[in-house]
Amino acid sequence: MASTVDRTTSLGGKYLTFFLAGEEYGVEILRVQEIISMMPVTRVPRTPPYIRGVINLRGKVIPIMDLREKFGMPPATEPEQVMIVVQVDGVQIGVVADKVSEVASIPSEDIDPTPDFGADFHTEFLLGLGKSNGRLRLLLDIERVLSTDEVAAITSMPALAQAT
Amino acid sequence: MIPAELNDAAFIVIQLQPDEHDDIKALRDTLRHFAVFDDTASTQVRAHAQHAATALSLILLGGSDDPGALLAQASEAIDAAIKVAEQASRGEPRITKTDLIAIVHDAGDAGALSAAMDAPVEPPARPTALASVEPQPVAPTTVAPSIAVAASSAVSAPVIVHATFADGGMVPDDADLSLLGDFIAESRDSMAGAEAALLELEANPDDIEAVNTVFRAFHTVKGTAAFMGLDRLAEFAHHAESLLSRVRDRELPYTQAVANLSLRSNDVLGEFLVAVEASVQSQQPIALPSDYAALMHDLLNVDAVVAGVETRAVVQSATASDLPSATPMPSPSEPEPSIDAAARSSVSRAGAKTEADLSVRVRTDRLDRLIDMVGELVIAQSMIAADPAVANSGQHELVKKVSQAGKIMRELQDLSMSMRMVPLKSTFQKLTRLVRDVALKAGKVVELVTDGEETELDRNMVDAIADPLVHMVRNAVDHGVEGPSERERAGKPRAGRVKLAAFQQGGSVIVELRDDGRGLNRERILAKAIEKGLVSPSQLLTDSEINGLIFAPGFSTAETVTDISGRGVGMDVVRRNIESIRGRIDIHSVLGQGTTFQIRLPLTLAVTDGMLVRVGAERYVVPLTSISLSFRPEPGMLSTIPPGGEVVMLRGEVLPVVRLHQLFGIPGAVTNPSDGILMIVGDGAYRVALLVDQLLGQQQVVAKALGEGVGEVPGISGGAILSDGRVGLIIDIARMTQIARTGDARPTGLSQAA
Numbered sequence: 019m020a021s022t023v024d025r026t027t028s029l030g031g032k033y034l035t036f037f038l039a040g041e042e043y044g045v046e047i048l049r050v051q052e053i054i055s056m057m058p059v060t061r062v063p064r065t066p067p068y069i070r071g072v073i074n075l076r077g078k079v080i081p082i083m084d085l086r087e088k089f090g091m092p093p094a095t096e097p098e099q100v101m102i103v104v105q106v107d108g109v110q111i112g113v114v115a116d117k118v119s120e121v122a123s124i125p126s127e128d129i130d131p132t133p134d135f136g137a138d139f140h141t142e143f144l145l146g147l148g149k150s151n152g153r154l155r156l157l158l159d160i161e162r163v164l165s166t167d168e169v170a171a172i173t174s175m176p177a178l179a180q181a182t
Numbered sequence: 183m184i185p186a187e188l189n190d191a192a193f194i195v196i197q198l199q200p201d202e203h204d205d206i207k208a209l210r211d212t213l214r215h216f217a218v219f220d221d222t223a224s225t226q227v228r229a230h231a232q233h234a235a236t237a238l239s240l241i242l243l244g245g246s247d248d249p250g251a252l253l254a255q256a257s258e259a260i261d262a263a264i265k266v267a268e269q270a271s272r273g274e275p276r277i278t279k280t281d282l283i284a285i286v287h288d289a290g291d292a293g294a295l296s297a298a299m300d301a302p303v304e305p306p307a308r309p310t311a312l313a314s315v316e317p318q319p320v321a322p323t324t325v326a327p328s329i330a331v332a333a334s335s336a337v338s339a340p341v342i343v344h345a346t347f348a349d350g351g352m353v354p355d356d357a358d359l360s361l362l363g364d365f366i367a368e369s370r371d372s373m374a375g376a377e378a379a380l381l382e383l384e385a386n387p388d389d390i391e392a393v394n395t396v397f398r399a400f401h402t403v404k405g406t407a408a409f410m411g412l413d414r415l416a417e418f419a420h421h422a423e424s425l426l427s428r429v430r431d432r433e434l435p436y437t438q439a440v441a442n443l444s445l446r447s448n449d450v451l452g453e454f455l456v457a458v459e460a461s462v463q464s465q466q467p468i469a470l471p472s473d474y475a476a477l478m479h480d481l482l483n484v485d486a487v488v489a490g491v492e493t494r495a496v497v498q499s500a501t502a503s504d505l506p507s508a509t510p511m512p513s514p515s516e517p518e519p520s521i522d523a524a525a526r527s528s529v530s531r532a533g534a535k536t537e538a539d540l541s542v543r544v545r546t547d548r549l550d551r552l553i554d555m556v557g558e559l560v561i562a563q564s565m566i567a568a569d570p571a572v573a574n575s576g577q578h579e580l581v582k583k584v585s586q587a588g589k590i591m592r593e594l595q596d597l598s599m600s601m602r603m604v605p606l607k608s609t610f611q612k613l614t615r616l617v618r619d620v621a622l623k624a625g626k627v628v629e630l631v632t633d634g635e636e637t638e639l640d641r642n643m644v645d646a647i648a649d650p651l652v653h654m655v656r657n658a659v660d661h662g663v664e665g666p667s668e669r670e671r672a673g674k675p676r677a678g679r680v681k682l683a684a685f686q687q688g689g690s691v692i693v694e695l696r697d698d699g700r701g702l703n704r705e706r707i708l709a710k711a712i713e714k715g716l717v718s719p720s721q722l723l724t725d726s727e728i729n730g731l732i733f734a735p736g737f738s739t740a741e742t743v744t745d746i747s748g749r750g751v752g753m754d755v756v757r758r759n760i761e762s763i764r765g766r767i768d769i770h771s772v773l774g775q776g777t778t779f780q781i782r783l784p785l786t787l788a789v790t791d792g793m794l795v796r797v798g799a800e801r802y803v804v805p806l807t808s809i810s811l812s813f814r815p816e817p818g819m820l821s822t823i824p825p826g827g828e829v830v831m832l833r834g835e836v837l838p839v840v841r842l843h844q845l846f847g848i849p850g851a852v853t854n855p856s857d858g859i860l861m862i863v864g865d866g867a868y869r870v871a872l873l874v875d876q877l878l879g880q881q882q883v884v885a886k887a888l889g890e891g892v893g894e895v896p897g898i899s900g901g902a903i904l905s906d907g908r909v910g911l912i913i914d915i916a917r918m919t920q921i922a923r924t925g926d927a928r929p930t931g932l933s934q935a936a
Contacts, residue, residue: 060909061800062888063846064895072888072901072909077554079901079909081892109890 029145030126035155036102036115039091043115044122044148044157051103051110053118070114075103082112088163089143106161113163122155124148129157185223187216188231188264195234195257200249203242210238211381213260217449223267225453225472230263232449236442239384243438351468353461354411361612362462365406366455367543368648372399373452380445387436394735396444397426398755402649403451405656409619414468415454421481422447428484439488446477546642549602553884556598560591561907599884602642606684606693607635609648613655617680620659627666627676628659633683639691643783647693647765650756654695654779655680657753662699662777672774674698686807687916690899693781702771704728711737729769733757792912794878794904795861797842798851801910802874803883803902808915810862810869812877817856830860830871837862840922841873842913845897851875863915870919881905885912897921 033044034053059071059082068087072079082101086094094116101112128150132141143163148155194209216223217232237256241249353362376399379392386392404419425443428434453471461468480487566572567584575581610632621628639647663669663678670676681696704725711717711731723731731737735754760767760781771777792803793812811832819830820839828839839860843851852858852875860871883902888895888911899914 058908060901060911061848062892062895062898062911063848064897065892069892072892072911074903074907074909077558077903078889079886079903080889111889 028126029129029157030124033122033124033148033155033157034102035119035122036100037117037119038085038115039094042119042153042155043085044124044155045102045104045160046157047121049104049106049160051105054101054103054112056097056099056101056114073101073112075110075112078110080110080112082114083164084114085163086114104160104164106164109164111164113160122148122150124150124155124157185216185220185227185267187212187220188227188260188267191231191234192257192260192264195253195260198253200241200253206238206241206253210235210242213238214377214381227263227267229472230259230266234259234263243384351412351414353458353468359462361615362410362458364612365410366459367541369403369406369455370452372402373448373455375399376448377445380441380448383436383444384441387441390430393426393430393436394754396448397423397430400426400447400451402755405652409616412458412468414470415451415458418447418454418474418478419451421478422451425481425484434484434488437488440484443477443480443484443487446473447481450474450477546602549598553598553602556591556595557884557903560588560595561903561905563588563591564905565907596882599882602640603638604641604644605636605638606644609644609651610635610682610684612648613651613682616652616655617659620656621663621678624660625665626659626663626678628663628678628680631679631681633681634685637684637686637691639684639783643691643765646759647781647783650759650767650781651682651693651695653753653756655682658695658697658699658777662697662701664700668700672700686805687782690916691783693783694778695781696776696778698776701773701775701777702729702732702769703773707731726769729771732769733767792881792883792902793861794881794910795859795874796876796878797846797874798848800846800848801878801904801908802842803881803910803912804861804863804872805912805915806880808863812859812861814858815855815860815871820855828855830855832862832871837869837871838922839873840870840919843873845918845922864919870922872918883910883912 032047034047034050035042035044037043054075057073059073061071062069062081066087068084070082070084070087072081080103086092096116098114099117100115102115102118103110103112129146129148131146132144133147134141143159145157145159148157191209191213194205198205198209200206213231213235217228217235220228223231234256237252237259241252241256376396379395379399382392383389383396400419400423404416404423407413407419408416422444425434425440425447429436429440434440450471450473453473454468457469457471460466563584567581567588572580572584614630614632617628617630658680659678663680664672664674666676669678679698681694683692683694683696685692685694708717708723708728708731711728711734712719714734714737716731716734716737717723732753733756737753757767760783765781765783768780768782769777770780791806793806793809795802795804813832815830819832821829821831823829828841829836830839831837839855841851841853842848843853852873855873858873858875859877860873861877862869863872864870881904883904885900885902888898888901897914897918899912899917901909901911904910
């Protein structure tokens with residue numbers, strides 16, 4: 019756990035927080051390029067379920083990721099409202115959120131390392147837990163969520179089985 | 183007029199502190215760029231600027247005990263450059279003469295001045311021996327506006343003018359001027375790249391990739407210059423390349439001395455290009471760059487230079503005299519010009535526009551942005567036109583105006599898209615010429631056949647494959663095709679045949695080079711690769727893996743290094759360039775029968791004429807070139823073949839039916855073919871009937887990558903922005919039919935494609 023503790027010491031800063039399935043998540047503000055309201059997404063066949071599809075962002079085609087699918091949550095009951103476009107290593111990806119909450123300043127001392135829940139929980143996607151103002155926010159390691167390894171897994175996935 | 187860079191530099195340099203490395207580096211880069219690329223400044227001004235840049239580099243390298251002195255030296259050199267520039271502008275209209283004064287002043291040869299002014303075209307008599315010269319300290323600030331002062335501050339510099347090198351020869355009469363213009367423009371780009379790599383090397387001398395970049399730049403200039411008949415330039419580039427080749431092979435460490443030689447070589451090549459341009463204008467022989475003779479001498483005596491046995495005068499300014507003497511310092515007074523050369527090149531700078539100036543190079547990212555914006559504009563306009571407030575307003579005038587604006591915007595879109603697209607014709611034409619010349623040099627008879635030269639390709643792709651194609655064609659003629667007698671012995675026609683073809687296949691443009699020569703000798707390739715340490719002898723490789731070895735850096739099977747090919751950079755460059763535009767190159771070779779290279783390029787930004795189709799709630803774009811025919815089948819035309827195959831019979835031809843909704847898992851689509859549309863798609867070899875719900879109409883689209891986040895999707899070649907602003911996916915018919923046929927989602931190999 020030592021490395022996790024080390025990491026949390028430098029995690030303080032500004033986070034864009036948003037709601038997803040009743041929980042409040044945070045993503046480092048520097049990673050966020052823009053927030054756009056929900057628009058029709060073109061489904062791309064033969065991609066994993068967590069790739070919702072692609073959209074036209076002012077002439078550029080960017081993929082949209084469904085975090086619910088990625089984290090293995092049940093599908094949304096009400097339509098999501100926004101997409102948060104993040105940029106990681108020059109790659110732009112939109113992630114779907116129920117709604118955006120605020121930009122919060124979370125100091126390092128308010129960030130706890132993620133507790134270990136065992137292998138079944140996707141805690142590897144979290145930087146830590148922010149707990150300022152009496153609220154708990156799950157701070158996403160967006161780089162890892164969108165990591166190139168994951169992207170590589172998308173392309174190499176034999177998608178025929180799901181398509182039919 | 184004093185160049186703005188110099189004025190700024192003078193202002194900045196006096197405020198600099200020796201420890202402000204970032205600012206020093208920025209200033210150094212500005213000066214160096216000015217010195218290398220500013221054609222409007224005289225050689226002398228540029229040499230001073232280079233000197234200042236070098237002094238700053240030495241500060242950055244930390245090799246000096248007294249960086250303050252170096253800073254002062256840089257400042258003085260900048261002042262000197264400004265003074266010379268001032269002189270030049272005062273001395274108008276005859277810039278030539280003022281230049282001469284400056285140059286002759288530095289040469290310290292007052293006698294030559296009058297000789298040069300009397301007869302500037304005739305090279306003044308010069309000792310041809312390499313003069314032994316005592317290094318003399320000189321302060322760069324002693325540049326003075328009058329000849330009298332100039333003579334008194336005489337600097338002895340070595341005079342190295344080989345009698346045979348009085349000029350660079352003529353540009354060959356039969357040289358194609360537009361080719362020459364391209365060559366100059368492209369070489370300038372190469373030089374700029376080499377310059378950047380050299381600067382990188384300064385910070386990181388072990389960066390073998392940077393060495394390779396410089397090496398390739400020199401190599402490319404050499405190859406093309408040789409092809410253009412610019413023998414002197416090719417010869418010089420050859421020596422410069424040899425130097426880098428030794429660095430690359432770790433024969434020679436990248437020391438400061440080597441760095442200086444490389445930078446000077448890069449400068450001289452740049453000046454050479456200017457001189458070639460000038461020569462075309464003036465119909466005079468090519469003026470040799472001022473540093474040419476001295477540098478040539480150094481390049482021929484690299485070991486002596488590197489060992490610190492300076493055969494030239496190392497001129498150190500008084501303020502920098504505490505520098506370690508092992509660090510040679512190029513100084514403003516170092517170049518020893520041949521007077522007529524300098525005279526002519528400065529005339530040329532004042533000259534009119536040349537071929538290379540007729541086109542404007544625009545950064546591709548700007549162009550991309552423009553195309554995106556125009557696309558957005560068209561979509562926004564169609565939204566206005568479709569808005570009920572306009573469409574149902576009953577205001578005919580307004581509707582007319584909106585549609586008029588739409589027409590203009592679509593034209594604008596066509597225009598902006600066409601700005602990127604160029605046919606391969608001119609690229610192929612250059613190669614025709616190349617084949618002729620290389621064949622002649624190599625004593626072979628080769629016939630070049632081209633096909634599909636009207637195929638259009640994105641401009642930057644054409645640029646990116648031009649060099650690789652030159653290398654490949656050269657290789658095909660030089661190494662691939664056998665000599666006439668050898669061919670006869672092998673029972674082939676005397677004339678070798680090289681075929682260059684371009685065509686669209688699915689979502690790709692394919693450029694194919696096929697020769698009927700001796701084919702790749704895999705045994706020899708493997709032996710060579712083992713010898714070079716590229717593979718271990720115990721490794722087991724497939725045929726195609728062995729073929730692939732020819733792309734490894736430093737690999738060459740040619741026994742002799744000629745000025746045509748055989749350095750082993752060629753194929754390395756080829757693959758790198760092609761991969762840089764996300765293309766792929768495959769080799770197919772049969773020993774004794776020939777080799778085929780297939781370059782497959784993605785159609786990023788290539789304009790596609792497509793048919794927009796609907797399947798369920800989704801829309802897809804099918805490239806029009808892949809569609810032979812669309813129809814609604816009668817029930818009687820369809821048959822089912824157990825266990826689950828469907829076929830349609832059309833005019834006696836039986837074609838498998840591929841349900842797109844099934845393949846792509848689209849819900850809510852038409853399932854009875856008689857209710858939908860069958861499109862016959864595919865190439866001649868394999869065609870299928872693709873079931874879609876509805877045809878929505880023809881549309882020209884710009885293919886865009888789906889974004890790195892999605893990666894490659896089998897069966898989809900990209901996305902296109904449709905008129906309602908949403909993304910439509912473009913179907914890669916070749917891959918799609920392949921998936922339908924085999925259920926295999928792996929990338930296509932050459933075997934399937936061929």
